[in-house]
Amino acid sequence: MAEELRVALAGLGTVGSGVIRLIETNRELIAARAGRPIRILAVSARDRIKDRGVDISGFAWEDDMTAMAAREDVDVVVELVGGSDGPALALARGALKAGKNVVTANKAMIAHHGLELAEAAERAGVALKFEAAVAGGVPVIKGLREGAAANRIERIYGILNGTCNYILSTMEDTGRDFADILREAQELGFAETDPTFDIEGVDAAHKLSILAAIAFGTKVDFDAVDTTGISRVRAADIEQAAVLGYVIRLIGMADTVHGPDGICRLFQRVQPCLVHRDHPLASVDGPTNAVVAEGNFSGRLLFQGAGAGDGPTASSVVADLIDIARGDIGKPFSIPAASLEACAPADPGGRTSRAYLRFTVTDRPGVLAEIAAAMRDAGVSIESLIQKGRPEEGGEVLVAMVTHEGPESAVRAALGLLEGSDSLTASPLVMHLIS
Amino acid sequence: MAEELRVALAGLGTVGSGVIRLIETNRELIAARAGRPIRILAVSARDRIKDRGVDISGFAWEDDMTAMAAREDVDVVVELVGGSDGPALALARGALKAGKNVVTANKAMIAHHGLELAEAAERAGVALKFEAAVAGGVPVIKGLREGAAANRIERIYGILNGTCNYILSTMEDTGRDFADILREAQELGFAETDPTFDIEGVDAAHKLSILAAIAFGTKVDFDAVDTTGISRVRAADIEQAAVLGYVIRLIGMADTVHGPDGICRLFQRVQPCLVHRDHPLASVDGPTNAVVAEGNFSGRLLFQGAGAGDGPTASSVVADLIDIARGDIGKPFSIPAASLEACAPADPGGRTSRAYLRFTVTDRPGVLAEIAAAMRDAGVSIESLIQKGRPEEGGEVLVAMVTHEGPESAVRAALGLLEGSDSLTASPLVMHLIS
Numbered sequence: 001m002a003e004e005l006r007v008a009l010a011g012l013g014t015v016g017s018g019v020i021r022l023i024e025t026n027r028e029l030i031a032a033r034a035g036r037p038i039r040i041l042a043v044s045a046r047d048r049i050k051d052r053g054v055d056i057s058g059f060a061w062e063d064d065m066t067a068m069a070a071r072e073d074v075d076v077v078v079e080l081v082g083g084s085d086g087p088a089l090a091l092a093r094g095a096l097k098a099g100k101n102v103v104t105a106n107k108a109m110i111a112h113h114g115l116e117l118a119e120a121a122e123r124a125g126v127a128l129k130f131e132a133a134v135a136g137g138v139p140v141i142k143g144l145r146e147g148a149a150a151n152r153i154e155r156i157y158g159i160l161n162g163t164c165n166y167i168l169s170t171m172e173d174t175g176r177d178f179a180d181i182l183r184e185a186q187e188l189g190f191a192e193t194d195p196t197f198d199i200e201g202v203d204a205a206h207k208l209s210i211l212a213a214i215a216f217g218t219k220v221d222f223d224a225v226d227t228t229g230i231s232r233v234r235a236a237d238i239e240q241a242a243v244l245g246y247v248i249r250l251i252g253m254a255d256t257v258h259g260p261d262g263i264c265r266l267f268q269r270v271q272p273c274l275v276h277r278d279h280p281l282a283s284v285d286g287p288t289n290a291v292v293a294e295g296n297f298s299g300r301l302l303f304q305g306a307g308a309g310d311g312p313t314a315s316s317v318v319a320d321l322i323d324i325a326r327g328d329i330g331k332p333f334s335i336p337a338a339s340l341e342a343c344a345p346a347d348p349g350g351r352t353s354r355a356y357l358r359f360t361v362t363d364r365p366g367v368l369a370e371i372a373a374a375m376r377d378a379g380v381s382i383e384s385l386i387q388k389g390r391p392e393e394g395g396e397v398l399v400a401m402v403t404h405e406g407p408e409s410a411v412r413a414a415l416g417l418l419e420g421s422d423s424l425t426a427s428p429l430v431m432h433l434i435s
Numbered sequence: 436m437a438e439e440l441r442v443a444l445a446g447l448g449t450v451g452s453g454v455i456r457l458i459e460t461n462r463e464l465i466a467a468r469a470g471r472p473i474r475i476l477a478v479s480a481r482d483r484i485k486d487r488g489v490d491i492s493g494f495a496w497e498d499d500m501t502a503m504a505a506r507e508d509v510d511v512v513v514e515l516v517g518g519s520d521g522p523a524l525a526l527a528r529g530a531l532k533a534g535k536n537v538v539t540a541n542k543a544m545i546a547h548h549g550l551e552l553a554e555a556a557e558r559a560g561v562a563l564k565f566e567a568a569v570a571g572g573v574p575v576i577k578g579l580r581e582g583a584a585a586n587r588i589e590r591i592y593g594i595l596n597g598t599c600n601y602i603l604s605t606m607e608d609t610g611r612d613f614a615d616i617l618r619e620a621q622e623l624g625f626a627e628t629d630p631t632f633d634i635e636g637v638d639a640a641h642k643l644s645i646l647a648a649i650a651f652g653t654k655v656d657f658d659a660v661d662t663t664g665i666s667r668v669r670a671a672d673i674e675q676a677a678v679l680g681y682v683i684r685l686i687g688m689a690d691t692v693h694g695p696d697g698i699c700r701l702f703q704r705v706q707p708c709l710v711h712r713d714h715p716l717a718s719v720d721g722p723t724n725a726v727v728a729e730g731n732f733s734g735r736l737l738f739q740g741a742g743a744g745d746g747p748t749a750s751s752v753v754a755d756l757i758d759i760a761r762g763d764i765g766k767p768f769s770i771p772a773a774s775l776e777a778c779a780p781a782d783p784g785g786r787t788s789r790a791y792l793r794f795t796v797t798d799r800p801g802v803l804a805e806i807a808a809a810m811r812d813a814g815v816s817i818e819s820l821i822q823k824g825r826p827e828e829g830g831e832v833l834v835a836m837v838t839h840e841g842p843e844s845a846v847r848a849a850l851g852l853l854e855g856s857d858s859l860t861a862s863p864l865v866m867h868l869i870s
Contacts, residue, residue: 022732026587032652032770033584131582137733139582146581147566147574149468150753152461217467280739283718290737297457298572298750302725302739304715315733318585328763335467 002036005325006073008100010065010091011080012045015105015132017052018310019078019317024054030318034325038318044068069095076101076127076324078317084108096120096128101329103320105132105313111206111222114213118337128332129320134207135160135289137312138305139319144214144293145334151295153215157253157434160207160270162287162307163191163198164230164250168238168272169285172247177235190287200229201250201270208252208268213333215293216256217340218266220333224345225252225268232429233272237358240386240400244356246274247282251434257346265346274356276435280304349409354383354433357411358400359418360425363391367423368399378414381406396425402433437471440760441508443535445500445526446515447480450540450567452487453745454513454752459489465753469760473753479503504530511536511562511759513752519543531555531563536764538755540567540748546641546657549648553772563767564755569642570595570724572747573740574754579649579728580769586730588650592688592869595642595705597722597742598626598633599665599685603673603707604720607682612670625722635664636685636705643687643703648768650728651691652775653701655768659780660687660703667864668707672793675821675835679791681709682717686869692781700781709791711870715739784844789818789868792846793835794853795860798826802858803834813849816841831860837868 007023009016023030023038031037042060062068069077069091077095079102081088088109095102096117104110110117110130121128131141135158144153159165163185170181182199185191197203205225213220230250241248251273257265275282280302284290289307294300306312323330333340361367368387375382381404388398403411415428444451458465458473466472477495497503504512504526512530514537516523523544530537531552539545545552545565556563566576570593579588594600598620605616617634620626632638640660648655665685676683686708692700710717715737719725724742729735741747758765768775796802803822810817816839823833838846850863 018732022585026585026731029587029652030585032774035766137730138736139578142577142582143574143738146758147577147754148750149757150457150461150465150750152464217464278718278720280715280718283713283715285713295572295750296461297453297746297753299741299744299747301573302737303578304737304739306734309734311732312734315583315585315730318732319582322584323581326763326765328761330761331470339467 004037004039005034005321006039006041006075007078007321008042008068008071008074009040009078009080010044010068011082012043012052012056013080014310015313015317016045016080017054018314019080020054020056022314022318030322034322036325038321038325041074042068042071065091066094069100070098074100076103076321079104079106082106084112089113092117093120096124096126099124099126101127101324103129103317105130105317107133107203107206107210111209111220114210114220114332115337115340118332121332122337125329127324127329129323130210131320132313132316134210135291135303136305136307136309137315138289138291138303138307139316140291140303141214143301143303144211145330148293148295148298148301149334151298153293153295155253155255155294156211156215156291157251158291159249159281159284159289160204160252161198161250162289163195164204165284166190166287168230168233168248168250171235172238175235178231178233199231201227204250204252204270208254208270211291212254212266212268213340215254216266217335218343219340221266221268221343224266225270226348227270228272230272236388236398237400237429241274241356244274244384244402245277246433247277248272248431249275249281249284251275256343257350264341264343266343267346267348267351269348272431274431274433279434349407349412351408352405353408354405355403355411356400356431356433357403358398358429360396361399361423362425363395363397370421370423371399371418374414374417377417379410380414439472439474440469440756441474441476441510442513442756443477443503443506443509444475444513444515445479445503446517447478447487447491448515449745450748450752451480451515452489453749454515455489455491457749457753465757469757471760473756473760476509477503477506500526501529504535505533509535511538511756514539514541517541519547524548527552528555531559531561534559534561536562536759538564538752540565540752542568542638542641542645546644546655549645549655549767550772550775553767556767557772560764562759562764564758565645566755567748567751569645570726570738571740571742571744572750573724573726573738573742574751575726575738576649578736578738579646580765583728583730583733583736584769586733588728588730590688590690590729591646591650591726592686593726594684594716594719594724595639595687596633596685597724598630599639600719601625601722603665603668603683603685606670607673610670613666613668634666636662639685639687639705643689643705646726647689647701647703648775650689651701651778652770653778654775656701656703656778659701660705661783662705663707665707671823671833672835672864676709676791679709679819679837680712681868682712683707683866684710684716684719686710691778692785699776699778701778702781702783702786704783707866709866709868714869784842784847786843787840788843789840790838790846791835791866791868792838793833793864795831796834796858797860798830798832805856805858806834806853809849809852812852813845815845815849
């Protein structure tokens with residue numbers, strides 16, 4: 001058997017411990033499949049003596065991660081420190097500069113610095129792999145980079161955040177409200193103590209920007225993702241969606257639009273959407289992730305599985321190590337980093353969609369007429385209207401409607417007409433429909 | 436840009452024409468992703484002048500496929516001739532012997548001769564790739580070989596035949612009977628004129644045997660797949676399943692069993708099953724394929740998409756070509772062919788399952804008591820019993836039941852006790868439950 005692949009592991013949180021446990025548990029089959037043994041040689045973390053449930057006494061301990069990355073005897077550095085900048089980024093930069101392959105689960109770092117790191121990896125002729133950064137244990141980066149490589153990808157979309165999906169599908173199952181389920185999810189460990197990144201869609205946006213770069217050959221552009229979280233979704237919205245035959249899911253979606261000027265623009269949006277009950281994403285419950293890629297020859301491909309957790313994430317980290325052991329270095333974003341296009345953000349106003357609009361209004365006569373007039377004046381055609389009779393907390397009433405398919409700019413204009421109206425007690429919630 | 440990858444294409448049916456069209460349509464992005472152009476150099480088929488809707492005048496024509504495979508200027512031979520033996524096998528053998536990479540969509544050939552061909556490929560140091568042989572456009576071979584490579588696979592199962600899935604899901608939607616939908620599927624081109632391989636489960640068994648070899652590191656053993664088709668499933672079964680909260684799908688399933696002797700045995704079965712409505716496979720409708728792989732770290736992974744058709748199949752063929760262009764040769768079955776274990780078939784009698792049993796009986800008193808007694812005597816515990824009141828055609832009555840979880844050997848024994856009973860008008864139909 002060929003020489004072993006020697007790994008330095010930085011970060012010993014749940015994923016780091018999971019990687020150690022996986023490599024230990026599946027040692028023989030990994031060696032058989034990789035063509036050579038994969039061995040962790042050195043580890044580094046903030047706290048040396050913390051009990052992690054795994055034995056790290058067999059590995060060299062390094063206090064200084066950057067020094068570890070530069071060790072002569074290391075082939076691959078696994079970065080599981082986290083954070084878009086700081087020590088994680090310093091480590092990745094240092095490792096690539098030292099000519100080491102890098103494997104990371106760090107979506108924030110790749111979303112913000114993926115291009116720079118890919119260029120460094122290509123210069124050094126080493127791998128930069130991040131399967132674990134998107135959709136946990138689901139090999140969707142590989143599915144896009146390689147499995148669907150023959151296709152022009154027309155659209156990519158999916159459920160990219162397990163916490164949000166857990167909250168939304170539990171709201172659906174129980175009829176309970178957002179804050180209530182969030183609290184429970186935190187107690188169960190499905191949501192962070194500070195859940196902002198998850199529930200406001202930032203985590204999903206990180207992942208979407210990475211997928212979009214691979215799918216469309218564009219530079220990662222996290223800042224351009226139009227992001228709305230799920231914190232404003234109410235039990236009443238889920239109830240209304242159900243009546244219409246839909247469920248609500250937080251969907252990240254990206255595609256490219258060729259304008260009349262012939263220039264390609266990139267559309268990226270994270271938003272709670274109404275997904276039709278017959279769509280494969282509608283049956284994705286709990287902390288599961290699922291990604292749909294639509295290729296011009298493959299048609300619709302779906303990749304689904306656990307979106308987080310130490311086992312699934314470790315599975316993706318070690319799959320990347322096996323690829324490297326097999327000699328598959330590849331290009332991080334499928335095509336050379338220098339060829340990735342800088343693509344301006346597309347104006348969503350030009351898109352044609354059906355939308356669910358929900359207003360919270362004061363309970364008095366004439367409010368509905370005011371909303372309907374704004375829709376008419378902006379040219380928005382209403383397919384169905386639901387006025388909830390019974391007032392919610394604080395005496396406000398919910399008015400929800402679904403529009404016919406039409407330009408998003410018209411909906412935006414209608415909402416503009418209603419801006420500042422003292423009939424509305426909060427800004428309206430817009431969710432697009434996916435069939 | 437590096438040298439082009441030169442391809443010889445044998446077989447110009449719908450898939451072959453699809454490959455030509457794909458390589459033409461997506462030429463530039465394929466070259467960007469593969470790192471070099473992929474060019475079809477020569478083609479061969481039975482009939483040179485047939486109109487295929489693609490222009491083949493730019494390719495060298497070879498009457499003799501085997502001579503084409505041996506051309507000096509060819510890097511990869513794409514075999515799309517079909518058939519487990521005959522010209523396809525001669526071509527694959529010849530190409531590998533001549534040191535050419537081989538890409539094929541031929542599930543029958545890989546199921547029957549995959550081991551021999553993998554050994555030849557490894558000897559020659561070339562690729563043997565067959566992504567298109569399983570689940571059409573869905574990159575499930577790659578998902579297993581690479582994406583899930585870090586895992587011990589505990590079970591693999593899925594919907595592997597689009598024709599059967601189209602028939603079953605249409606029976607479900609319309610309440611119509613098997614023969615009726617089959618006829619329609621044939622008219623629509625979703626089923627072959629001779630549909631035996633599809634509806635009797637042979638095609639699914641081919642695919643299952645290939646997946647099992649990769650998942651479990653065992654020699655491909657198509658002959659050991661316990662195969663039952665869908666031709667005996669009736670509208671009434673689908674109706675009963677629905678009442679119980681299940682849908683019926685043709686499922687290929689494989690896992691390994693360690694007996695008390697410590698020896699590993701391989702379980703492989705293709706069978707119509709009752710799939711619980713909440714299971715992701717239950718919402719797979721029409722000619723779609725979907726495969727679930729359960730890894731010991733990844734948990735449940737699902738790969739889903741179009742199971743057939745020229746576009747999706749071509750997508751997988753060209754993905755294999757891109758892999759080869761990128762220098763990914765790999766081992767056809769993930770580990771070296773010489774390391775694949777010969778694994779005896781597992782006795783399904785040792786498995787623990789819930790089963791749906793359906794009897795067609797004569798409409799007279801005492802029949803139910805006879806069946807119930809056989810169940811009791813064999814130790815089969817019945818969870819629910821459905822006697823269909825209204826007689827079917829020919830005056831027979833359907834009696835269906837679901838057993839509690841128990842050994843399959845007990846069900847087999849109970850059916851043995853009923854064998855030859857003149858109360859039964861046909862042999863019983865057994866379908867296992869998947870939750």
